Amino acid sequence: MRKYKQVKEKKITFDMKQWEEVERRADACNKTTTSFIRDKAVSSEVRVLDLKGLAPLINDMRTISNNINQIARKANETNNLYAGDVEKLRKEVECLSHTLSQFVSTLQWKKV
Incomplete structure (x- = not known):
């Protein structure tokens, strides 16, 4: 011993x-x-938050930011803003908000 x-x-x-x-x-x-x-x-106590489900949210955010840039470019070029573009953007923001709500509701801290 x-x-x-x-x-x-x-x-x-x-x-x-x-x-x-x-x-x-x-x-x-x-x-x-x-x-x-x-x-x-x-x-x-150590807790870990699993953020693997964050990828779809990040992709949706990229899509929305690309569309905002396209709309801004078009509005600057033509001094005009199309209702269809604004509606598409509104729907994508709504989809992102829904995705975020679902993701946040499923988050669980895991004890290590």
């Missing part, structure tokens, strides 16, 4: 503002910075 536990050391770097915050929080908990960091790294 081993007399000492095996340990793993890891060097981490903080900028000065971050380090001051770590020290402030450790002091508030009456802990050393080392034990504070170790406790937070091991015992704090």
